Amino acid sequence: MHPPAGDKTYRALPAVRHLPYALYRADELRALDRAALDESDLTGADLMERAGQAAYRLIRSRWSSARSLTVLCGGGNNAGDGYVVARAAVGHGDQVRVLTLVDPARLRGDALAMAQVYRAAGGAIEPFAGLPQRTDLIVDALLGIGLARDLEGPWLAAVQAVNAHRAPVLALDVPSGLDADTGAMRGDAVRASATISFIGLKVGFFTGEGPERCGRIHFAGLEIPATTLARVLPSARRIDWRRVADRLGPRPRTAHKGTFGHVLIIGGAPGFSGAVRLAGEAALRAGAGLVSIATHPDHARCLNLTRPELMVHAVDTAADLAPLLERATVVAIGPGLGQGAWGRDLWLAVVSLPRPLIVDADALNLLAEAPAARADWVLTPHPGEAARLLGESTVQVQRDRPGAVSRLQRRYLGVVVLKGAGTLIDAGPPRPPAICSDGNPGLASGGTGDALTGIIAALVAQGLDPDEAASVGVCVHARAADVAARDGERGMLAGDLIARLRAVLDGQDRR
Numbered sequence: 001m002h003p004p005a006g007d008k009t010y011r012a013l014p015a016v017r018h019l020p021y022a023l024y025r026a027d028e029l030r031a032l033d034r035a036a037l038d039e040s041d042l043t044g045a046d047l048m049e050r051a052g053q054a055a056y057r058l059i060r061s062r063w064s065s066a067r068s069l070t071v072l073c074g075g076g077n078n079a080g081d082g083y084v085v086a087r088a089a090v091g092h093g094d095q096v097r098v099l100t101l102v103d104p105a106r107l108r109g110d111a112l113a114m115a116q117v118y119r120a121a122g123g124a125i126e127p128f129a130g131l132p133q134r135t136d137l138i139v140d141a142l143l144g145i146g147l148a149r150d151l152e153g154p155w156l157a158a159v160q161a162v163n164a165h166r167a168p169v170l171a172l173d174v175p176s177g178l179d180a181d182t183g184a185m186r187g188d189a190v191r192a193s194a195t196i197s198f199i200g201l202k203v204g205f206f207t208g209e210g211p212e213r214c215g216r217i218h219f220a221g222l223e224i225p226a227t228t229l230a231r232v233l234p235s236a237r238r239i240d241w242r243r244v245a246d247r248l249g250p251r252p253r254t255a256h257k258g259t260f261g262h263v264l265i266i267g268g269a270p271g272f273s274g275a276v277r278l279a280g281e282a283a284l285r286a287g288a289g290l291v292s293i294a295t296h297p298d299h300a301r302c303l304n305l306t307r308p309e310l311m312v313h314a315v316d317t318a319a320d321l322a323p324l325l326e327r328a329t330v331v332a333i334g335p336g337l338g339q340g341a342w343g344r345d346l347w348l349a350v351v352s353l354p355r356p357l358i359v360d361a362d363a364l365n366l367l368a369e370a371p372a373a374r375a376d377w378v379l380t381p382h383p384g385e386a387a388r389l390l391g392e393s394t395v396q397v398q399r400d401r402p403g404a405v406s407r408l409q410r411r412y413l414g415v416v417v418l419k420g421a422g423t424l425i426d427a428g429p430p431r432p433p434a435i436c437s438d439g440n441p442g443l444a445s446g447g448t449g450d451a452l453t454g455i456i457a458a459l460v461a462q463g464l465d466p467d468e469a470a471s472v473g474v475c476v477h478a479r480a481a482d483v484a485a486r487d488g489e490r491g492m493l494a495g496d497l498i499a500r501l502r503a504v505l506d507g508q509d510r511r
């Protein structure tokens with residue numbers, strides 16, 4: 001069933017699972033473009049023609065009832081793609097209006113050629129002076145990977161007009177205004193119903209504002225040979241759920257509770273027992289054999305009333321931790337830890353402990369006060385904690401999330417998980433950062449981060465190395481949230497996603 005024209009709400013869940021896993025930055029895509037032209041008799045005009053035709057085929061298949069198209073063109077090769085789309089539409093008998101923000105006389109190279117061919121086919125080009133009231137589809141050919149600065153003046157006005165219009169929007173290559181490298185918006189960005197990306201998917205589609213602005217992502221490789229693609233290493237990669245799921249394989253029949261490790265979770269200062277309780281339950285649901293919680297005496301007695309499988313220990317000082325650390329396969333510290341004397345004492349006891357360490361929440365704030373670096377830990381900051389760890393503002397972190405996660409990893413080593421829309425995982429060179437393309441805004445509620453801490457700790461306890469445990473854990477956490485969100489994103493609780501972990505881990509939900 002195709003969405004009726006004008007149905008702006010047509011924003012089906014991004015079906016990204018069939019897309020390539022390699023993610024590129026703009027400079028890498030330009031390198032691929034050059035390599036494709038150097039290694040074949042292809043020309044830039046051939047690639048542009050293929051891009052525009054692929055986009056028009058998508059229009060015909062997804063908006064088959066759309067008969068009047070408005071193509072918004074800028075001044076670069078993204079506009080060139082738009083002129084190819086416009087010409088294909090004219091050839092198909094559609095009503096087409098090309099509204100340009102740049103005088104066509106100032107176009108250059110392939111874009112100029114495509115504008116001339118469009119005109120020769122009977123197409124008209126008008127200066128942009130606002131959008132028509134009635135149009136079935138808007139095609140965004142303003143800016144692609146050449147975005148170089150914040151949108152201003154008519155460019156900002158055009159993007160705002162598109163976002164205010166009822167018609168669905170197809171963005172060519174990149175929603176105009178979205179930074180292809182970081183997923184940040186440059187002043188504003190087109191909120192597309194769908195984006196068709198050429199040659200390679202962009203890093204910025206899957207993090208920051210990207211998931212919100214791209215809508216449903218489609219891909220057109222323009223028949224670039226695999227040998228050419230192999231010449232440019234992608235900057236990042238989407239986590240391939242199938243590889244992740246295989247990593248967890250079936251359990252040996254001879255298994256016993258010692259087989260799956262012993263997680264020790266440290267946290268829960270007075271008044272903050274919920275966080276460490278959620279982390280503990282998540283660790284159990286993610287398959288840890290044993291889970292112990294070291295927490296403040298104020299609430300130790302009641303912490304496992306609703307989950308007796310948790311072993312809860314009251315710890316007053318770091319000295320009380322010693323026997324628990326002995327028995328632990330992996331230690332997670334931070335949920336509800338607080339930054340007072342009690343929490344600080346426990347943190348100092350484990351920061352250099354010879355055990356794999358998962359560091360979250362307040363423990364990250366204590367780490368920011370006295371930086372240290374280890375190869376075997378996993379840090380799981382949200383943007384605010386990341387800012388404190390970097391001595392930057394949260395705005396700076398969010399403006400370039402891929403850059404921020406790499407700076408964190410180079411400074412603190414280990415594996416860094418930068419949470420937020422499009423969680424990033426960086427385990428340091430030579431592996432490119434990984435991005436999880438699952439998840440939804442239902443995760444923006446208290447306790448979901450604590451659950452992730454417990455999941456990652458449980459996966460390390462079951463034998464995954466920190467990098468794998470972080471990638472698998474982030475993916476499992478996000479997919480459990482997607483399953484839970486079927487009952488509604490609003491009002492989704494951390495406990496709802498914890499309750500879905502078994503089904504996701506056990507492969508009952510592989511879509």
Ligand SMILES: NC(=O)C1=CN([C@@H]2O[C@H](COP(=O)(O)OP(=O)(O)OC[C@H]3O[C@@H](n4cnc5c(N)ncnc54)[C@H](O)[C@@H]3O)[C@@H](O)[C@H]2O)[C@H](O)CC1
Pocket residue numbers: 029030032033047048051074075076077078079081142143144145146147148149150151152155172173174186198199
């Ligand atoms: N392999 C490929 O890369 C292919 C790319 N194709 C399309 O080409 C664009 C990239 O084209 P490019 O000319 O490099 O850049 P843009 O068209 O995105 O625009 C750059 C153009 O716009 C000006 N500009 C930049 N930022 C702003 C701003 N904030 N406000 C106003 N103007 C701005 C800049 O000065 C340039 O003049 C790619 O995305 C694809 O769509 C082909 O499709 C095929 C292969």
Ligand SMILES: [K+]
Pocket residue numbers: 078140141142143144171172173174175176
């Ligand atoms: K665009």
